[in-house]
Amino acid sequence: LRAARFQLTGRCANDLWAAADELALDGTVDDHARLAGNKVTVNGTIGNGLLAAGVSLHLATNSVVRGGAVIAADSAMLSGAIEGGLRVLANECTVSGRVEGDVYLVVGDIVIMPGTYIGGDLHYRSATELVLDPRVDLQGKLIRDSGLAQDPVSGPPWSERLITQTYFLLAAWVAGVFVLGVFPGFIGRAVLGLRGATARCGLTGAIGFA
Numbered sequence: 001l002r003a004a005r006f007q008l009t010g011r012c013a014n015d016l017w018a019a020a021d022e023l024a025l026d027g028t029v030d031d032h033a034r035l036a037g038n039k040v041t042v043n044g045t046i047g048n049g050l051l052a053a054g055v056s057l058h059l060a061t062n063s064v065v066r067g068g069a070v071i072a073a074d075s076a077m078l079s080g081a082i083e084g085g086l087r088v089l090a091n092e093c094t095v096s097g098r099v100e101g102d103v104y105l106v107v108g109d110i111v112i113m114p115g116t117y118i119g120g121d122l123h124y125r126s127a128t129e130l131v132l133d134p135r136v137d138l139q140g141k142l143i144r145d146s147g148l149a150q151d152p153v154s155g156p157p158w159s160e161r162l163i164t165q166t167y168f169l170l171a172a173w174v175a176g177v178f179v180l181g182v183f184p185g186f187i188g189r190a191v192l193g194l195r196g197a198t199a200r201c202g203l204t205g206a207i208g209f210a
Contacts, residue, residue, distance in 0.1 A: 006037075008044070023054075032067075040073075042080065049084070057090075059097065068101060076107075085120070102140065112136050 006020035008027045015032045018025075023037035030047045040054035042063045049067035057073040059065065059080040068084030076093040078086070085101035093105060096113035102120035110126055114135035121140035124130050132142060 061097070 004020060005022045006018050007024040008016070008018070008029070010027045012027070012029045012031075014030065015034070016025075016029045017034045019036040021038045023035055023039065024041045024043065025033065025035065025046070026043045028045045028047070032049050032051070033042075033046045035042075035050070035052040036054060038055045040052055040057045041060060042050070042052075042058070042065070043060040044062075045064045045066075047066050050065045050069040050071070052069070053072045055074045057071060057076045059069075059078045059082075061079045063080030064083070065080065066083045068086065069082050070087045071078075072089045073093075074091045076088055076090045078088075078093070078095045078099075079097045081098045081100075083100045085103070086095075086099045087104045089106045091107070092109040092111075093107040094111040094113065095103070095116050095118075098117040100119040103118055103122045103124075105122070105124040105126070107124065107126055109128075110124060110130050112122075112130070112132055114133045115137075117137040117139075119139050121143055122130075122132075122138055123143045123145065125145040129144065130142065132138060
């Protein structure tokens with residue numbers, strides 16, 4: 001789904017892919033949710049994992065994400081419950097909810113609010129050291145990735161690579177949906193042409209690859 005504004009208030013029994021300038025998920029998604037937008041707000045329930053990218057991203061207090069979450073945003077505020085692991089790539093991130101699993105943060109400015117519950121380890125990568133308030137309930141260890149400069153051999157940590165690639169995937173998908181919405185006739189003719197010339201396209205690709 002693509003729109004200037006999108007709001008889900010009912011129930012989606014399958015996967016949900018949605019992109020909008022302003023996107024609000026207030027209902028229930030039984031399976032995966034993949035969301036992208038300028039402003040993304042989740043105030044509902046997601047049954048099997050969340051992939052989300054946005055300039056501003058907010059998991060509200062009433063939100064529940066089962067199966068873990070991967071988030072890429074400029075600004076992320078995570079106040080809901082995540083029944084799984086959490087991975088975040090952001091310029092700034094505030095965590096004030098409940099996370100059952102391990103947390104991986106690659107964030108410039110990190111805030112962990114008093115009362116936050118983290119059921120596993122908290123891994124973070126930031127230019128400044130993170131000091132937790134005594135009222136933060138961290139069940140595991142606080143682990144800082146000291147390799148702030150990228151290793152020219154091994155590259156960034158796998159968690160950062162995963163989040164970055166997720167962001168690029170969502171961005172490419174949004175761009176593709178936009179082109180489809182603007183040029184539906186052209187895309188339709190191109191698909192029909194591809195179906196009618198599968199062998200020639202495959203041969204051209206093989207020659208180009210060689």
